[in-house]
Amino acid sequence: MLYTSIDAVVAKLNPDSPVVCLRPLELEATAKRLVSMFPGDVLYAVKCNPHPKVLEALYRGGVRHFDTASLPEVKTIRRLFGAAATPYFNHPVKSRSAIKSADSEYGVKNFIIDTEDELDKVAENAGQDAVISVRLATPPGFALQHMSSKFGAPPAEAARLLRLVRMRGYDTGIAFHVGSQCREPDNYRMAIKLAAEVRKASGVDISILNTGGGLPAPYLGDDVPDLQVYVETIMEAVKEFGFEGMRLQTEPGRALAVDGCSILTQVHLRKDRTLYINDGIFGSLSELVYLKLRVGVRAIRKNHGIVPGPLADFTLYGPTCDPVDVMPGAWQLPEGIQEGDWIEIGQIGAYSSALTTTFNGFTTENFVEVDEYPFWHQASVPSRIAKTA
Numbered sequence: 001m002l003y004t005s006i007d008a009v010v011a012k013l014n015p016d017s018p019v020v021c022l023r024p025l026e027l028e029a030t031a032k033r034l035v036s037m038f039p040g041d042v043l044y045a046v047k048c049n050p051h052p053k054v055l056e057a058l059y060r061g062g063v064r065h066f067d068t069a070s071l072p073e074v075k076t077i078r079r080l081f082g083a084a085a086t087p088y089f090n091h092p093v094k095s096r097s098a099i100k101s102a103d104s105e106y107g108v109k110n111f112i113i114d115t116e117d118e119l120d121k122v123a124e125n126a127g128q129d130a131v132i133s134v135r136l137a138t139p140p141g142f143a144l145q146h147m148s149s150k151f152g153a154p155p156a157e158a159a160r161l162l163r164l165v166r167m168r169g170y171d172t173g174i175a176f177h178v179g180s181q182c183r184e185p186d187n188y189r190m191a192i193k194l195a196a197e198v199r200k201a202s203g204v205d206i207s208i209l210n211t212g213g214g215l216p217a218p219y220l221g222d223d224v225p226d227l228q229v230y231v232e233t234i235m236e237a238v239k240e241f242g243f244e245g246m247r248l249q250t251e252p253g254r255a256l257a258v259d260g261c262s263i264l265t266q267v268h269l270r271k272d273r274t275l276y277i278n279d280g281i282f283g284s285l286s287e288l289v290y291l292k293l294r295v296g297v298r299a300i301r302k303n304h305g306i307v308p309g310p311l312a313d314f315t316l317y318g319p320t321c322d323p324v325d326v327m328p329g330a331w332q333l334p335e336g337i338q339e340g341d342w343i344e345i346g347q348i349g350a351y352s353s354a355l356t357t358t359f360n361g362f363t364t365e366n367f368v369e370v371d372e373y374p375f376w377h378q379a380s381v382p383s384r385i386a387k388t389a
Helices: 005-013 024-037 050-058 070-082 094-106 116-125 156-166 186-201 226-242 254-260 286-290
Strands: 019-022 041-045 067-068 087-088 108-115 131-136 143-145 171-176 178-181 208-210 245-252 261-271 273-279 297-301 311-317 330-334 342-347 366-370
Touching: 005 019, 005 261, 005 273, 005 297, 005 330, 005 366, 019 050, 024 041, 024 050, 024 226, 024 254, 050 254, 067 070, 070 087, 070 094, 087 094, 087 330, 094 116, 108 116, 116 156, 131 156, 131 186, 156 171, 156 186, 171 186, 186 226, 226 245, 297 330
Parallel strands: 019 366, 041 067, 041 245, 067 087, 087 108, 108 131, 131 171, 171 208, 208 245, 273 311
Antiparallel strands: 019 261, 143 178, 261 273, 261 342, 297 342, 311 330
């Protein structure tokens, strides 16, 4: 069932447990836009939000390539789309059995490595028709998370690995990741420049340039450039550093999924300016804590719609017994909010339901589809921003 609005969800379900509200049309539109502007393969990073409805909406929007980090994610893509979609095993560390199954049972032919040991594992467990790209470490950029602190080979080692991959007879490429929620498009230019230096040092002709993830989401209060600026910067660097004619790839997760979901939580108790709600850091809201993201919120009352009145600062506690289960900073909500009202929290399509736990027995299992324009993009929303400390 596709609900026409969040009010309709409240009226029909009267939910006292959290409800993830998927906006499939928003997901489709975002996918169509990026697929149309990027002149290469758009690989959705499944880890970001693996819900089947999310994957299906992105597929309808034109996404046919998926960055899968594990065998279960590979299986999900094959189960949903069969041979019509292509999974890529782009995690630089994989078990031998997962490599073998991905290749022999699910037809995965694209792998990424950043060590010689991982190259050995792929060579011993996948066919000679595999495509093995080398992940290059990049310097810290203007991003929320520095991905090369965990994965990626230094330039000299990356050049050596490219030579080894080619000596073993595999087609190869260069991949990198400039960091999650990258706020500076020029970070991509610098990474592509470094990739060109590695390619030259290796003496190897490569066929793929994978510019990785990092395309940012337009969180409230985070003034990032439009995705078009990132794509233009990438394409200018591709031309400047001699990668024209090569197969280009991008691996967005957050940028595709973030606006596709909100979560409807209920106030179970009010203590002065403290609200106890039924989702928190052990549920769908963990990223709001460890990345200190700012998102739009609004209060809803059954049969009345948006709760009226002046705004005040509130502290939000999640449902578990753990005192760390609290949202950072002050949240602006109507002064008159009360037990039984609902709070819709926007922009939780990325790294939300994918990270939920069952701690204390609390779960977030209810999903509905809603055909309503995201409230956090409307002009009236900035006054209802969650302010993080």
